[in-house]
Amino acid sequence: MSYPKEFLDRMKNELKDEFDLFLSALEMPAPVSVRLNPFKQTEFFYDSEIIPWCENGRYLSERPSFTLDPLFHAGCYYVQEASSMSIEHVIKENVSAAGPVVALDMCAAPGGKSTHLLSLLPADSLLVSNEVIPSRNNILRQNIAKWGSHSCIVTQSKAEDFSSLKGFFDLVLVDAPCSGEGLFRKDPDAMEEWNLMAVSKCSQRQSEILHHAGELLSEGGLLIYSTCTWEREENEEQVKILIERGGYELIQLKKNDEGIVQSEFGLRFYPHKVKGEGFFLSALRKTRGVRMIASKKKSAYAEQNQKAIIAKYLEGPELFQPFEKNGLVYAIPAKIYPEFNLIKDKLYIRHAGVPLGEIKGKDFIPSYELALCTHISDKTxxxxxxxxxxxxxxxxxxxxxxxxxxxxxxxxxxxxxxxxxxxxxxxxxxxxxxxxxxxxx
The missing domain is CATH 3.10.450.720 (Nuclear Transport Factor 2; Chain: A,)
Incomplete structure (x- = not known):
């Protein structure tokens, strides 16, 4: 492959004696990896090699035809690059399992990080999964539906649209749009789009997103920042700016694989050192700020037909609160309904809880999302x-x-x-x- 000269010069200066090994690794086939859905357990892939930093991550010896595997469409696993599964270690080390949290995945499509968070967050937590680009939001919603979770809200809003929710979130993940150097081996198109101007534009956009994301965190909240590039301007420099502005402390992430490289402000993944693609990961704790708490006022009135739908199709119907909009009935977990009620008029919501289906006259047409939900009644x-x-x-x-x-x-x-x-x-x-x-x- 022919790589941009500026990219090669910088990587050679950075890696020095390891540069040739790095370049050779880029010429090798990318590893194939999947992450199993703990809520839809199957023996498929279970005996495959475990990814060191992800309990349900598996390396595959070859790439099967995922399209022709119904279990893929059922959401039993998610095809995901291995290095990016390392957010699991950050969550397990820094998020208490003692109680629920309110989390935001700011740049969520296609859904790998969001489905991973849904597998890791404590019971009764809420995840707001956001993607502003409509076509990518469609893919995100499909993947959230396949995962079968009932505690996710998918929004299609700009980072600045969240401004009325300052201090609302306990955790914010920013897997930022980047120059994509870590994907060169896997996706040659990323290399075609790479240039120094693109790096600079990505850096500016990342800074804007992080500024807005930081305001949304409550005091003591966790900010996770990641990219799939090796550019320091997009990685360490972004974290450094946040710390210098004040209000954050850097979390020293532990390496759980000897191939992971510890840098001053995070962890780096290189294809010649780990079985995965290029990735950068950092985490910070917010040391000051406000905290917004949703009012626990009584839930809205529910029509009898909405309650009947929940009772017929969901296990534990008493755990859900119905919500109807434009003829579509949703089931929102009662424990996150106050948070849903707070944000439903502030953000453009595309998916909430379990979209049950559509009422048409006397008929009820159940939704695709309901079919894949892990809370669907076993009497169906x-x-x-x-x-x-x-x-x-x-x-x-x-x-x-x-x-x-x-x-x-x-x-x-x-x-x-x-x-x-x-x-x-x-x-x-x-x-x-x-x-x-x-x-x-």
């Missing part, structure tokens, strides 16, 4: 399909299998839900979302 009628039948279903077709029930049927593969189907007039209709359907044969 289902049909388990074979591999070939499941792939036909995922393509938007119906494999000719008879449904034993004429009501809505949950379609499963190996016990894990994929979506809905319904028999109408002797014909089975496939309700798998068009935007999620696979085209590969």
């Amino acid at each position: 009628h289902f049909k388990d399909l074979s591999l070939d039948e499941s792939l036909e279903y995922l393509r938007g077709k119906w494999p000719g299998v008879k449904l034993e029930d004429r009501s809505w049927s949950l379609i499963k593969y190996k016990g894990f839900a994929l979506g809905w189907a319904r028999e109408v007039g002797g014909r089975v209709n496939n309700y798998y979302p068009k935007e999620c359907r696979i085209k590969m044969m």
